[in-house]
Amino acid sequence: MAEPLIRIRGLGYRYPEAAEESLSDVDLEIEPGELIVLAGRSGSGKTTLLRACCGLVPHYHGGDVRGEIQVAGLDVREHGPAELGSVVGLVSQDPETQVVSTTVRAELELPLEMRGEAAAARSRAVEEVALALAMAQLLDRPVDILSGGELQRVALAAALVGRPHLVLLDEPTSQLDPVAGDELIGLLRRLNGEWGTAILIAEHRLERCLAACDRAIAMAGGRVAFDGAPRDHLRWALKHDPALATPGARLFDLAGLGTPPVGVKEARQALSDRGVEPLDESVPGPARNGSRRSPPSGSALDVRKAWVELDDGNTARDVLRGVHLSIARGERVALMGRNGAGKTTLLRAAAGRVDTVRGKVLAPGGCALCPQSPGDLFVRERVSDELPGETGRSALAATGLEWAMEADPRDLSGGERQRLALAIVMAGRAGQAGVPGLLCLDEPTRGLDRARKGDLAAWTAGLTARGAAVLIATHDVEFAASFAERVVLLGDGEVIADGPVTEVLSGGWYFATEIARILGAGGAILPERGAELVRERLARASGGVVAR
Amino acid sequence: MRSPIAYRPRRTPLAQAGAFAASVYLTSLAVVAFVCSNPIVLAGAGLGVVVAGLAAKAGRALAASARWGFSLGVFIVLVNGLVAQRGDTVIVYGLWLPLLGHTDVSAEALAEGGVLALRILVVMMAFAVHAASVDPDRVLRMLRPLARRSALTATLIARLVPLAAADYVRLGEAAALRGPAAAPVGRAALARRLVAGSLDRAVDVAATLELRGYAHGPPRSARGGPRPRYVARFIVVGIAIGALAVGARIAGVGAYDSYPTVDVATSMPTLLLAAAVPVLAGLPFATATGGWRRRG
Numbered sequence: 001m002a003e004p005l006i007r008i009r010g011l012g013y014r015y016p017e018a019a020e021e022s023l024s025d026v027d028l029e030i031e032p033g034e035l036i037v038l039a040g041r042s043g044s045g046k047t048t049l050l051r052a053c054c055g056l057v058p059h060y061h062g063g064d065v066r067g068e069i070q071v072a073g074l075d076v077r078e079h080g081p082a083e084l085g086s087v088v089g090l091v092s093q094d095p096e097t098q099v100v101s102t103t104v105r106a107e108l109e110l111p112l113e114m115r116g117e118a119a120a121a122r123s124r125a126v127e128e129v130a131l132a133l134a135m136a137q138l139l140d141r142p143v144d145i146l147s148g149g150e151l152q153r154v155a156l157a158a159a160l161v162g163r164p165h166l167v168l169l170d171e172p173t174s175q176l177d178p179v180a181g182d183e184l185i186g187l188l189r190r191l192n193g194e195w196g197t198a199i200l201i202a203e204h205r206l207e208r209c210l211a212a213c214d215r216a217i218a219m220a221g222g223r224v225a226f227d228g229a230p231r232d233h234l235r236w237a238l239k240h241d242p243a244l245a246t247p248g249a250r251l252f253d254l255a256g257l258g259t260p261p262v263g264v265k266e267a268r269q270a271l272s273d274r275g276v277e278p279l280d281e282s283v284p285g286p287a288r289n290g291s292r293r294s295p296p297s298g299s300a301l302d303v304r305k306a307w308v309e310l311d312d313g314n315t316a317r318d319v320l321r322g323v324h325l326s327i328a329r330g331e332r333v334a335l336m337g338r339n340g341a342g343k344t345t346l347l348r349a350a351a352g353r354v355d356t357v358r359g360k361v362l363a364p365g366g367c368a369l370c371p372q373s374p375g376d377l378f379v380r381e382r383v384s385d386e387l388p389g390e391t392g393r394s395a396l397a398a399t400g401l402e403w404a405m406e407a408d409p410r411d412l413s414g415g416e417r418q419r420l421a422l423a424i425v426m427a428g429r430a431g432q433a434g435v436p437g438l439l440c441l442d443e444p445t446r447g448l449d450r451a452r453k454g455d456l457a458a459w460t461a462g463l464t465a466r467g468a469a470v471l472i473a474t475h476d477v478e479f480a481a482s483f484a485e486r487v488v489l490l491g492d493g494e495v496i497a498d499g500p501v502t503e504v505l506s507g508g509w510y511f512a513t514e515i516a517r518i519l520g521a522g523g524a525i526l527p528e529r530g531a532e533l534v535r536e537r538l539a540r541a542s543g544g545v546v547a548r
Numbered sequence: 549m550r551s552p553i554a555y556r557p558r559r560t561p562l563a564q565a566g567a568f569a570a571s572v573y574l575t576s577l578a579v580v581a582f583v584c585s586n587p588i589v590l591a592g593a594g595l596g597v598v599v600a601g602l603a604a605k606a607g608r609a610l611a612a613s614a615r616w617g618f619s620l621g622v623f624i625v626l627v628n629g630l631v632a633q634r635g636d637t638v639i640v641y642g643l644w645l646p647l648l649g650h651t652d653v654s655a656e657a658l659a660e661g662g663v664l665a666l667r668i669l670v671v672m673m674a675f676a677v678h679a680a681s682v683d684p685d686r687v688l689r690m691l692r693p694l695a696r697r698s699a700l701t702a703t704l705i706a707r708l709v710p711l712a713a714a715d716y717v718r719l720g721e722a723a724a725l726r727g728p729a730a731a732p733v734g735r736a737a738l739a740r741r742l743v744a745g746s747l748d749r750a751v752d753v754a755a756t757l758e759l760r761g762y763a764h765g766p767p768r769s770a771r772g773g774p775r776p777r778y779v780a781r782f783i784v785v786g787i788a789i790g791a792l793a794v795g796a797r798i799a800g801v802g803a804y805d806s807y808p809t810v811d812v813a814t815s816m817p818t819l820l821l822a823a824a825v826p827v828l829a830g831l832p833f834a835t836a837t838g839g840w841r842r843r844g
Contacts, residue, residue, distance in 0.1 A: 054759060056755050056759075060751065060754075060755045080758065081755060081758040081759045082758040082759075082761075082762065082763035084759070085758060085759040085760060085761045085762075086761060088759070089759070090756075090759055094752075096749075097749055097752035097753055097756065098756050099756075100688070100703070100707065100753050100756055100757050100760070101684075101685045101688075102555055102683060102684055102685050102710075103685075106685045110685075110760055111760040111761050113689075114760060114761035114762055115761055142554075142556075144551075144554055144710075144714055158760065162760075162761070351725060353721065353724065353725070368725075368727060369725050370725075371721070371722055371725060373718070373722075376718055376719055376721075376722035377722045377725070377726065378741075379719075379723075379733050379737040379738060379740075379741045380731065380737060385731060386730060386731055387729070387730055387731065388731050389729065391729035392729055392730065392731075395727065395729065395730075424726050424727060424730045425725050425726060425727055425730075426727050427726070427727035427728070427729035427730040428727040428728035428729025428730070429727045429728065429729075
């Protein structure tokens, strides 16, 4: 029998100066050629485990290690990332620290050049990986002008270009649009199938990758809470932590259908076996908590035929092209579109951070914009120093962080840091209702688990109830379906669709929720509404009464 | 938005001289600032950097670094004036300040601060021209044989300035997004965050570099690519400027002392030295025609 690629025995790890271990008593074996998804809530130890598998823990992060960890026969405590680099590729959460060269082509060539590959082989490998990841048009661009999603793709390509035996990916789809995310999972499956590359993906959006995986591992509190087949993972998650189940599994659970399905195809087959055929109709969305009762009048954002041109240092290009858009106060709008479509630029234009070359962008009630990296807003060591005075305290109260006045922003959890960032950008921008006219968030769900995304959706609903409009740029279809009442779809700098969430996220291949794809129905359907529909259909099929 | 000191490919002789020659050349101008303290010679070195920067089409980088250097310089002059209690020409007597108590401010202490500020300004401008004109990828390759076992060392040398420049833009953008009631981001807070953040990111980038195989296998440089032109002339001029500065220092040319009274040597050798630096700095550009030459 082949040696395991990774062998971990009783691994415990504590970061320097941390009070508790981030990994405790982890026992794990990963065989060559396995494709594994690593699930777990934020802070459960997923990232630390990936770092340990490539030697960054403990060699770069320091701290105390106990137990045993071997990768490809090398003891990680003795062999650092330099030695493991030839067998392991890593794509971490933050793509900005993953890129070390000035142009995309140089970045992709670097690992091959380090190994001494010939120029022709380098060029071929770069071309292949660029085509596989649909990023050939990026090859000659400087890396410092790429969007977050584009950077993530470049980091991924750089990790894959050398064809390592093991690829570790930490939320690789968090900044990719739905099309690129699905294509990435397909590509990983292909690499895994054709090249025998073992793949370990830490991911919150399990619906994207679980069906493609051979095995699922769930982490909780730094320990392995579950290790087994994907279907067994869903059974375990529904029982112990529903936030780690897919929407499809929750649909089946809520509808009382028994065995949870792994993937859309299996779910459709299971429903078909029970006499529930694709609905082929549009399903109206449910009434949502926090929906405004009487919408405050007035415009929050008025974009009139706006053109924005950005200079990448060599040439100027139109990033927004005649965008026409109006958002009323109290609206919850999801801004979607593929990577590089112009979403961040539109948000920056709304906040007055870029000028239009033609047209106008007006935010009459003021605009607060929370950037992609909330940590960039923290420059002081105490929360109360970031937000001094009565107005600062009010801003903290509005985000539920009054208790954290004396805390260091860096010690807060991911969700708390995001709320602190929101408090900082909103401080002093509140109007009479205590909220700004428009709040924009750029990819706020990166790194958040399903429960925290739910908290964010509920919090923004509270803001809109008080009269603010909320505009969120996101690639997360499930989050958009749960948060938004309207979706604006950007394509190549233009608005290509703008309408109610039930219409825009309806019947698509990619911009559709998993439940909508399972039921074959139009509409942004979430598990709860999907379960109602399934129960209706089942009752109709058996001539019974629908129980709600 | 890109930082003014971010690298951009340019078809200038300095960019085409390659990382090593450009580094030798620009470092030599910084060396003048380190070994000479005469303000006239320092001004000559500054002029040399300006000549190099303008000829390398890095005017934005020069301007940005001059702004930052000037702000820092004013701060240094003020602090030195208040802290250094030396010098015969006292211009403010018994100024009371918290922590310092009663303090005198002398013209000599201000002048000493001015010399230090001038040195820092020259060095900052030279590094800004380097960051804007020399491809960091080539610097990284150049360092690989020298720092093969330490990706961190290589990253700190080759990438810290570009990382800091990118962070500066990002943090500046984030600072502009703060609400009016949030604490304003002062220069000191931003600088502290910038330094800490850039070092953290340099460590992360070094980790990535290690994983990409920086220390794996024999050192190699880019093969079959375009061979830099003008290597010899920039290296020769760089060595000449460095040797001139060190030689002048050994010979005692351009002596300067702030204390007890300001004494700036204005002898002919000093003036010649100050004039020679910008003239030499401009030489490699004088006959260059641009273009790349293919390797064999």
